Amino acid sequence: MDETRSDSQRVPLRTVDVARESGYSVQQVRDLERLGVLPPAARSSNGYRSYTSVHVHALRAYRGLAGAVGPVAARQLLTRLRTESLEAAASAISTVHVGLARERDEALRAREALRAIRQETSGPGFEQEGDAMTITQLGAALGVRPSTLRFWEQEGLVGPERVTSLRARRYGLPAIRAARIVAALRSSGYGIPAVRDIMTSLHRLDGLEETQHVLRRRLDEIAVRTVALLRAGTDLAAVITSAQDPPLA
Known part of the structure; x- marks a missing residue:
C-alpha cells in the first residue's frame, strides 16, 4: 500500500472534522454511519468516534451516488463496494453508468x-x-x-x-x-x-x-444525474481501493 496514503488514513478525524470536509452536518454524519453508508468508526478510549479520510471519501461518494441513483440504491451500492473484490466493485460502478x-x-x-x-x-x-x-x-x-x-x-x-x-x-x-x-x-x-x-x-x-x-x-x-456520478468518481475510487487494503495496525 502507498505509504503516503497509509499515513493519511491513519490521521484520526473527529466527527466535526468529517462533517466540515464532507459538507454534511455532524448529525448527518452519525445518521449515515448508522445507515451503513460509512464503515463503523473506531472508538477512542474515552468513547469518542475516530474517523479517517476514507470516511470523508465515502460521504462524498454517497452524495454523488444519491444524486445519480437515489439514496436507497446509493447506500446499498456503497456497502457492496466495501465488501467486494476490485473487479466486482468496478463492475458495479460501470453498471450504474450503463444504466444511465x-x-x-x-x-x-x-x-x-x-x-x-x-x-x-x-x-x-x-x-x-x-x-x-x-x-x-x-x-x-x-x-x-x-x-x-x-x-x-x-x-x-x-x-x-x-x-x-x-x-x-x-x-x-x-x-x-x-x-x-x-x-x-x-x-x-x-x-x-x-x-x-x-x-x-x-x-x-x-x-x-x-x-x-x-x-x-x-x-x-x-x-x-450523470454529472453527479462523474463528480463522485475520485471518491468512489478511494472507497474501492481502501477496501482492498489490509486493515491498518
Whole structure:
C-alpha cells in the first residue's frame, strides 16, 4: 500500500472534522454511519468516534451516488463496494453508468417517436411492413416486464394488435412509439392518470408540445444525474481501493 496514503488514513478525524470536509452536518454524519453508508468508526478510549479520510471519501461518494441513483440504491451500492473484490466493485460502478446511458437512449427514442407522431399529424403517415415486436421483445427493448405492458394496455395507454389465431400480442410501429413515450413518462415520475391524459392529447398541438417539454426535462434530469456520478468518481475510487487494503495496525 502507498505509504503516503497509509499515513493519511491513519490521521484520526473527529466527527466535526468529517462533517466540515464532507459538507454534511455532524448529525448527518452519525445518521449515515448508522445507515451503513460509512464503515463503523473506531472508538477512542474515552468513547469518542475516530474517523479517517476514507470516511470523508465515502460521504462524498454517497452524495454523488444519491444524486445519480437515489439514496436507497446509493447506500446499498456503497456497502457492496466495501465488501467486494476490485473487479466486482468496478463492475458495479460501470453498471450504474450503463444504466444511465440506457435511460438516456430510451428518452431519445421516445423523442424520436414523438417526432414521428408529429409528422403523422401534419401529413400522411406510413408504417414499414415487418416493423413489429412481440410483447417479450418490446418489454426487453424498454426494460420493463411483459406484465407492465399488459397493465398499460388495461389502462388504455398502449394498444397492441393481436394475432387472431393465438391471441398473441403484436406491436406495430404506432404501438411501439406509444410504448416508448409511456415508458419515458413513467420514468419521469408521471402517474397513470397523467400519462393517460398526455397520451390522449398527443394528436393535438398542445399535447405534442407538452410531451416534448416532458422529454426535454427527462433528458436534462438524466444529464444532471450523470454529472453527479462523474463528480463522485475520485471518491468512489478511494472507497474501492481502501477496501482492498489490509486493515491498518
